[in-house]
Amino acid sequence: MILEELAFLALAVVALATALLALLVRELVHTILWIAVFFVDLSAIYFLLEAPFLGVLQLGVYAGAVTVLLLFGIMVTRKRIFSREATTGIGAVPLALALVTFIFVIASVGEFSAGATVHAYDPTYLSQNLFNVNGPWLLLLGLIMLGAVGGAIYLVREGRE
Amino acid sequence: MSGLPIVGFVGLSAALLAVGIFGILTRRNFILLLIAIEIAMNAGILNFVYFAAYTGGTAGLTGQAIAVVLVGFAATEVAVGLAIVLALNRLRGSINVAEATELRR
Amino acid sequence: MVSLADLFGYAFLVPLLMVLSFVIVGLAGTRLKRFEWGGWLAVGFAGAALVVGVLIAAAELMDPSRYTNVQFTWFHLPAAPGVFPNGFSLVAGTLVDPISALMLLVVTVVGFLVMLYSIGYMHHDHGLPRYYAELSLFLAAMSGLVIANNLFEFFLFWELVGVCSYFLIGFYYEKPSASSAAKEAFLVTRVGDVMFLLGIFIYFYYYATTGPSGGWAANGFVFVRGTTPFLAGAMGGQSTVLTVAGIMILGGAAGKSAQFPLHVWLPDAMEGPTTVSALIHAATMVAAGVYLLAVTSLFIGFTSTDQLAIVAVGGFTTFFAATMAVVHPDIKRVIAYSTISQLGYMVLAVGAGFAMVGLFHLFTHAFFKALLFLAAGSVIHAVGTQDLFKMGGLRKSMRVTAAAFAIGGLALAGIPPFAGFWSKDDVLSAVYSQLPSHPAYWPFFVLAVAAVFLTAYYIFRAWFLAFSGDKPRDPTLPHAHEGPWVMQVPLVVLSAFAVGAGLFIFWPNFQGLLLHGAGAAGIPPVYGPADLALSATSVFLGVAGIGLAWALWGHGKVFVLADSSPVQPLRRLLLNRYYFKVGFDWIGAKGVYTVARAADFVDRFVIDGTVHGFERMFAELSDRLRRIQTGVVSDYAAYVVAGLIAVFVLLLFVAPYLVAKFGGG
Numbered sequence: 001m002i003l004e005e006l007a008f009l010a011l012a013v014v015a016l017a018t019a020l021l022a023l024l025v026r027e028l029v030h031t032i033l034w035i036a037v038f039f040v041d042l043s044a045i046y047f048l049l050e051a052p053f054l055g056v057l058q059l060g061v062y063a064g065a066v067t068v069l070l071l072f073g074i075m076v077t078r079k080r081i082f083s084r085e086a087t088t089g090i091g092a093v094p095l096a097l098a099l100v101t102f103i104f105v106i107a108s109v110g111e112f113s114a115g116a117t118v119h120a121y122d123p124t125y126l127s128q129n130l131f132n133v134n135g136p137w138l139l140l141l142g143l144i145m146l147g148a149v150g151g152a153i154y155l156v157r158e159g160r161e
Numbered sequence: 162m163s164g165l166p167i168v169g170f171v172g173l174s175a176a177l178l179a180v181g182i183f184g185i186l187t188r189r190n191f192i193l194l195l196i197a198i199e200i201a202m203n204a205g206i207l208n209f210v211y212f213a214a215y216t217g218g219t220a221g222l223t224g225q226a227i228a229v230v231l232v233g234f235a236a237t238e239v240a241v242g243l244a245i246v247l248a249l250n251r252l253r254g255s256i257n258v259a260e261a262t263e264l265r266r
Numbered sequence: 267m268v269s270l271a272d273l274f275g276y277a278f279l280v281p282l283l284m285v286l287s288f289v290i291v292g293l294a295g296t297r298l299k300r301f302e303w304g305g306w307l308a309v310g311f312a313g314a315a316l317v318v319g320v321l322i323a324a325a326e327l328m329d330p331s332r333y334t335n336v337q338f339t340w341f342h343l344p345a346a347p348g349v350f351p352n353g354f355s356l357v358a359g360t361l362v363d364p365i366s367a368l369m370l371l372v373v374t375v376v377g378f379l380v381m382l383y384s385i386g387y388m389h390h391d392h393g394l395p396r397y398y399a400e401l402s403l404f405l406a407a408m409s410g411l412v413i414a415n416n417l418f419e420f421f422l423f424w425e426l427v428g429v430c431s432y433f434l435i436g437f438y439y440e441k442p443s444a445s446s447a448a449k450e451a452f453l454v455t456r457v458g459d460v461m462f463l464l465g466i467f468i469y470f471y472y473y474a475t476t477g478p479s480g481g482w483a484a485n486g487f488v489f490v491r492g493t494t495p496f497l498a499g500a501m502g503g504q505s506t507v508l509t510v511a512g513i514m515i516l517g518g519a520a521g522k523s524a525q526f527p528l529h530v531w532l533p534d535a536m537e538g539p540t541t542v543s544a545l546i547h548a549a550t551m552v553a554a555g556v557y558l559l560a561v562t563s564l565f566i567g568f569t570s571t572d573q574l575a576i577v578a579v580g581g582f583t584t585f586f587a588a589t590m591a592v593v594h595p596d597i598k599r600v601i602a603y604s605t606i607s608q609l610g611y612m613v614l615a616v617g618a619g620f621a622m623v624g625l626f627h628l629f630t631h632a633f634f635k636a637l638l639f640l641a642a643g644s645v646i647h648a649v650g651t652q653d654l655f656k657m658g659g660l661r662k663s664m665r666v667t668a669a670a671f672a673i674g675g676l677a678l679a680g681i682p683p684f685a686g687f688w689s690k691d692d693v694l695s696a697v698y699s700q701l702p703s704h705p706a707y708w709p710f711f712v713l714a715v716a717a718v719f720l721t722a723y724y725i726f727r728a729w730f731l732a733f734s735g736d737k738p739r740d741p742t743l744p745h746a747h748e749g750p751w752v753m754q755v756p757l758v759v760l761s762a763f764a765v766g767a768g769l770f771i772f773w774p775n776f777q778g779l780l781l782h783g784a785g786a787a788g789i790p791p792v793y794g795p796a797d798l799a800l801s802a803t804s805v806f807l808g809v810a811g812i813g814l815a816w817a818l819w820g821h822g823k824v825f826v827l828a829d830s831s832p833v834q835p836l837r838r839l840l841l842n843r844y845y846f847k848v849g850f851d852w853i854g855a856k857g858v859y860t861v862a863r864a865a866d867f868v869d870r871f872v873i874d875g876t877v878h879g880f881e882r883m884f885a886e887l888s889d890r891l892r893r894i895q896t897g898v899v900s901d902y903a904a905y906v907v908a909g910l911i912a913v914f915v916l917l918l919f920v921a922p923y924l925v926a927k928f929g930g931g
């Protein structure tokens with residue numbers, strides 16, 4: 001299955017590159033573009049992992065909603081959309097912390113086998129699991145999201161200085 | 162379907178997490194901070210998805226279910242984050258996190 | 267048909283009524299502009315309590331053999347080997363038996379009469395709601411004490427009467443002498459209370475763990491009448507531990523009943539209103555110490571060493587306090603010393619093994635001593651001074667008071683047929699009967715007999731100084747007149763008791779009461795003039811004392827001791843109360859102050875030094891730590907990541923190393 005491995009390699013490289021680009025470009029709108037590409041790329045990886053439901057979800061929620069939300073955030077907080085961020089130094093300490101974290105994460109999962117079978121799931125079973133077995137947790141998620149939205153409205157309501 | 166290297170996936174998610182952390186630590190624009198958080202979050206979700214794919218059975222389904230929930234959480238988090246961005250912008254006229262140091266007091 | 271005996275289960279009504287009075291008068295009284303009906307309300311409650319108390323006493327007199335214990339168990343600890351081999355219960359309840367019925371009668375009668383008298387006596391004072399509320403609380407606590415059915419409950423009420431005494435002595439708290447007297451009374455009785463508590467602990471330890479009567483602990487230390495007191499039955503009257511416990515109980519009683527050497531507080535307690543002195547410091551609370559000794563001797567028992575100690579304390583105090591009363595110019599303090607002296611008689615009787623004789627003297631003494639105090643209060647109310655040497659000739663303007671004081675004095679002096687004669691004679695003949703078997707009692711018996719003479723002398727010295735003669739020695743005194751009827755009625759009623767209470771001893775039912783009260787103690791009380799010679803001696807001594815007083819002070823004469831007289835130093839010694847107070851003050855000033863200085867040094871340099879050292883250390887640390895609080899979110903995120911890395915280090919390197927070194931698991 002060399003084709004799949006190649007596809008994965010390509011997608012992984014694109015994911016890393018877009019993530020880095022999104023954080024490093026100085027124009028915020030370009031950031032949004034790169035992060036959109038990143039989300040779509042991850043969605044492709046999910047399809048590759050035989051998880052089409054999650055792939056679609058990723059496309060809809062992230063590549064669609066979140067991206068638009070972020071873009072909207074930029075629009076309301078800036079006078080000119082296409083203005084550049086001031087350059088920010090890379091910083092030795094953050095870079096070191098990030099690298100050390102990376103090394104440790106790799107080290108801690110190093111004992112996994114090199115390759116394994118990828119199981120395909122029928123989304124029907126996923127929905128059964130989601131709504132029957134883990135139903136209460138989903139309900140809890142809904143409550144938390146409701147609370148979060150309430151909090152968000154409270155934060156941005158008028159007349160609060 | 163088989164043969165996809167698990168080490169590659171672990172490496173990818175670890176690298177994405179590192180990128181996210183790096184972004185969280187260095188970016189001063191609140192929106193970029195949110196994006197960095199999303200990158201780290203996606204690294205975590207990716208973990209759940211590929212371990213679910215390799216595990217199989219109902220346990221694997223649970224992994225995917227958690228991933229679905231996490232996507233929902235991430236979306237909520239962005240909504241709240243943007244609310245904070247708006248509040249901060251109105252309060253201080255800027256969304257530079259380095260200037261919002263009220264926590265010190 | 268409801269019989270009187272059914273009342274026994276309702277003895278709790280007495281304290282309950284007085285607590286109600288305390289709450290209602292205390293809370294509602296302060297809202298009134300003019301405190302007119304508040305005092306009458308308290309009198310009403312005291313009257314209701316009087317009815318219950320008299321009915322209970324009457325029922326007990328009808329059938330002296332019965333006693334009724336009503337209780338509920340608060341909690342029960344099951345038997346546990348090594349800790350409580352027999353288990354332990356804490357109970358609350360009431361016990362109505364001959365002695366508690368007798369005490370309840372005293373408390374309610376004197377309490378009611380004093381309340382009534384207060385209406386007139388306290389009329390012009392401020393803070394009356396406080397006065398009546400505290401008096402009600404005192405009566406509640408005192409009646410609770412006499413009907414308490416176990417030692418722990420007893421101690422609870424014991425402390426309550428102590429605190430009420432503190433409040434009431436300090437009623438005129440604006441006066442420095444009154445507030446310091448209140449503190450003195452509280453602190454001195456506290457010494458006794460601590461000893462009492464230690465005694466309870468020892469009994470608790472002994473009976474709940476190792477003692478042979480362990481069932482007593484399981485039943486909550488309730489006072490029950492066995493065939494013998496526990497101690498006599500179990501140990502044959504000898505046990506070092508129980509001797510120590512008995513001494514501790516004696517200490518508690520000595521504190522409350524102002525026995526030597528804890529007697530100093532009672533004369534100073536006269537700073538309170540005279541009504542309080544009559545009720546608390548003559549009739550009831552100070553008698554609680556005697557009651558405690560009686561209860562202990564009847565239900566637990568004393569060892570023979572304890573008995574000797576009690577006899578010694580009582581006999582010595584009897585004489586010792588009487589000598590101080592001989593020279594004192596303050597009418598109330600003379601009576602206060604006589605109270606200490608008379609309490610000594612009671613302690614003496616209880617110590618000699620005749621608890622019921624002691625309680626009989628307590629019974630009569632409560633009436634004639636309250637009478638003396640109320641008569642003195644009437645005098646003070648009329649002339650506004652307590653100095654005997656300023657008074658004189660009051661007999662003409664205050665006939666009722668003069669007669670009442672004379673009756674009280676005759677009763678105190680032990681002249682037949684007044685109440686004091688019968689009970690005091692009982693005490694003396696009871697102790698006399700023990701002399702052949704206990705020769706060590708001899709000196710204390712002699713002291714007690716000698717005190718009879720002194721008693722008669724000092725009380726009639728006071729009477730002649732106040733009432734005889736033509737006119738007051740201090741011409742500036744206001745014209746004296748009798749108080750209102752509310753003050754005269756108690757005097758008349760108490761006079762009747764002072765004349766007749768002793769004659770109760772000839773009433774078979776009262777005899778039965780005393781007999782059954784002693785019951786388990788196995789020692790029957792002694793009745794009447796058992797030893798005619800002894801009675802004749804004590805009456806002769808009493809008459810001689812009165813005669814000496816008449817010779818020296820009669821007809822308004824004032825006996826002045828020449829400065830060169832050889833007994834002058836003795837007089838000074840007595841006036842200065844044997845320098846006891848000075849000595850205690852010296853101990854307080856030098857001894858305690860030195861300890862306090864040392865404690866202050868330790869506190870300042872050692873404890874404060876340590877505390878300040880820690881304070882500086884943490885201040886320094888926090889000053890450094892606060893610099894990492896930049897307020898920038900990214901910095902906080904960096905700390906989080908650093909913590910995450912630390913967790914990784916722990917999991918990947920430290921944990922495996924520890925597992926390898928100390929073994930997994």
